[in-house]
Amino acid sequence: MERCERIVPHVSARDLVELWRRKQLEYTWLRSVMGRYVDFWAVTTEALEHAAGRLGARLDAPAQSRLMEGWLLLEPYPEVRMALDRLDRLVPSIPLAVLSNGSPQMLEQVLEHTRLRSRFRHVLSVDEVRIYKPSPRVYALAERHLGLARSSILFVSANGWDVAGAGAFGFSVAWVNRSGVPAEALPGAPALVVDDLEALADALEQQRSPPG
Amino acid sequence: MERCERIVPHVSARDLVELWRRKQLEYTWLRSVMGRYVDFWAVTTEALEHAAGRLGARLDAPAQSRLMEGWLLLEPYPEVRMALDRLDRLVPSIPLAVLSNGSPQMLEQVLEHTRLRSRFRHVLSVDEVRIYKPSPRVYALAERHLGLARSSILFVSANGWDVAGAGAFGFSVAWVNRSGVPAEALPGAPALVVDDLEALADALEQQRSPPG
Numbered sequence: 001m002e003r004c005e006r007i008v009p010h011v012s013a014r015d016l017v018e019l020w021r022r023k024q025l026e027y028t029w030l031r032s033v034m035g036r037y038v039d040f041w042a043v044t045t046e047a048l049e050h051a052a053g054r055l056g057a058r059l060d061a062p063a064q065s066r067l068m069e070g071w072l073l074l075e076p077y078p079e080v081r082m083a084l085d086r087l088d089r090l091v092p093s094i095p096l097a098v099l100s101n102g103s104p105q106m107l108e109q110v111l112e113h114t115r116l117r118s119r120f121r122h123v124l125s126v127d128e129v130r131i132y133k134p135s136p137r138v139y140a141l142a143e144r145h146l147g148l149a150r151s152s153i154l155f156v157s158a159n160g161w162d163v164a165g166a167g168a169f170g171f172s173v174a175w176v177n178r179s180g181v182p183a184e185a186l187p188g189a190p191a192l193v194v195d196d197l198e199a200l201a202d203a204l205e206q207q208r209s210p211p212g
Numbered sequence: 213m214e215r216c217e218r219i220v221p222h223v224s225a226r227d228l229v230e231l232w233r234r235k236q237l238e239y240t241w242l243r244s245v246m247g248r249y250v251d252f253w254a255v256t257t258e259a260l261e262h263a264a265g266r267l268g269a270r271l272d273a274p275a276q277s278r279l280m281e282g283w284l285l286l287e288p289y290p291e292v293r294m295a296l297d298r299l300d301r302l303v304p305s306i307p308l309a310v311l312s313n314g315s316p317q318m319l320e321q322v323l324e325h326t327r328l329r330s331r332f333r334h335v336l337s338v339d340e341v342r343i344y345k346p347s348p349r350v351y352a353l354a355e356r357h358l359g360l361a362r363s364s365i366l367f368v369s370a371n372g373w374d375v376a377g378a379g380a381f382g383f384s385v386a387w388v389n390r391s392g393v394p395a396e397a398l399p400g401a402p403a404l405v406v407d408d409l410e411a412l413a414d415a416l417e418q419q420r421s422p423p424g
Binding site: 023026027029030031032033034035036046047049050053054131132133134135136161164165168181182183184185186187 | 235238239241242243244245246247248258259261262265266343344345346347348373376377380393394395396397398399
């Protein structure tokens with residue numbers, strides 16, 4: 001948002017970020033239905049081009065690059081680092097993993113930038129199966145790489161539609177619903193809805209501690 | 213829109229219609245990627261429930277029914293009836309057909325309501341293949357039922373994403389871009405972009421008349 005304000009001051013940063021993100025997701029779904037996969041960096045670039053054109057924002061190549069770079073420099077929410085440590089200690093035999101629409105290169109760069117790479121045993125990208133969430137082929141990647149049955153995996157997402165897809169696949173799902181929006185009217189209900197990752201760690205620690 | 217204003221006067225009809233339509237499309241795409249088809253009536257009902265909940269519109273069952281009924285009572289744009297007649301005369305050996313996300317029952321009812329049923333030789337619904345546009349399996353229905361190669365079929369749509377899907381499939385595509393939005397940044401370009409169906413008939417008649 002801040003980057004948009006700086007680089008494209010003549011359009012509303014809120015409008016641009018909102019339309020860009022919406023088109024980014026729409027294009028992943030549409031390309032998945034069409035059977036026309038390109039990786040998330042390409043989809044995100046195309047979504048920016050459309051969103052900028054629609055809002056009358058003229059972007060030259062350097063401006064476009066600087067906006068795209070924002071995806072590699074995302075900051076984690078403040079509670080994330082500590083909450084990941086707590087989640088990691090919870091069941092030592094079950095590792096933490098990333099399962100993301102992001103391309104392998106985007107994931108490596110953002111995990112390096114945030115210094116969170118070492119927290120995760122697996123960093124899995126949809127790029128391996130060349131289709132996006134919520135395809136069951138994506139969620140099956142976690143089963144395969146972790147060597148665990150889907151019902152033993154707790155899948156955590158901030159996106160209602162991803163929660164639905166993962167729940168319909170058969171994961172146990174926690175929805176980090178930071179803005180308190182209603183659930184999507186899709187199959188696949190979450191087992192747990194929390195405000196942030198700290199609340200998730202609280203809830204899981206409580207479940208595991210024997211009743212007093 | 214008018215129906216929303218009457219039935220749910222306490223929320224913005226524009227916001228409700230916009231979010232309802234957006235969720236309706238998103239759910240068709242998401243369910244297609246998930247492999248969880250339900251028909252367009254069910255998807256449209258679920259989209260309304262989510263949109264109403266998100267905007268704080270309390271809908272009882274009769275209000276919901278009356279809003280849903282709107283999909284069966286849609287009116288064609290003013291030029292449609294006349295333009296269809298002109299298009300039908302253009303190449304007598306090539307029939308007009310509907311290829312729609314709508315369920316067979318929705319299509320029959322809206323075509324009866326608009327008295328346009330007799331204009332179309334084929335009324336094809338995605339329901340036959342249980343996946344939504346822009347799946348190539350949907351566009352293949354037209355080839356199969358019309359007995360024509362995809363490149364001999366002129367596919368006409370008002371939706372940029374449907375234009376992309378149909379173009380990527382291999383149809384010749386005309387985009388009726390009534391509101392003048394920029395093209396989606398997806399594969400599959402239209403052969404023709406027009407403002408309405410009258411302009412489409414004009415363009416095609418001009419193409420077919422020998423140079424003077």
